[in-house]
Amino acid sequence: MxxxxxxxxxxxxxxxxxxxxxxxxxxxxxxxxxxxxxxxxxxxxxxxxxxxxxxxxxxxxxxxxxxxxxxxxSRSTSNEVVGLEEEEEENEESDLVKAFEVFDLNGDGFISCDELQKVLSRLGLWNENSGKDCRVMIHVYDTNLDGQLDFEEFKNMMFLTIS
Known part of the structure; x- marks a missing residue:
């Protein structure tokens, strides 16, 4: 993360x-x-x-x-067992699912602009003076251009943000 x-x-x-x-x-x-x-x-x-x-x-x-x-x-060394790496990937995926669920307030499988703004506001990371438009934030990672993020788009966003 x-x-x-x-x-x-x-x-x-x-x-x-x-x-x-x-x-x-x-x-x-x-x-x-x-x-x-x-x-x-x-x-x-x-x-x-x-x-x-x-x-x-x-x-x-x-x-x-x-x-x-x-x-x-979450770091792997060359001496670790491949199974540990697979478990780590599963844990990472599970963490991403949990994070996605935090943002997907209505549970429809998508993160809308309103949901993103509400969660960021609750965490104290958004206010009217932020100057950022959620639609722009979503558009950057919205590959199918439906105006919201599905899990795969969210996952890509998280991996691109981390790297």
Missing amino acids: SLIKTNDLQRIFEKLDKNGDGLVSLEELNWLLEKIGVQISLDELESLVGKSSLDLNEFLSFYGSISSKQNNT
């Missing part, structure tokens, strides 16, 4: 910090994780994090640690 920029992470943190106290509770963090398809209990999350809330720097560190674990587990 591609890394999220620090300023985007800061906006996500600010959106999660509903009461504006400069801390994100484990409940708020767990809500975000569930939205992106990660199911974890609050007890497991607390044992992972080691405390009941995170300030911005701790939130950035938490993201950095899970990102580096993701990157470390």
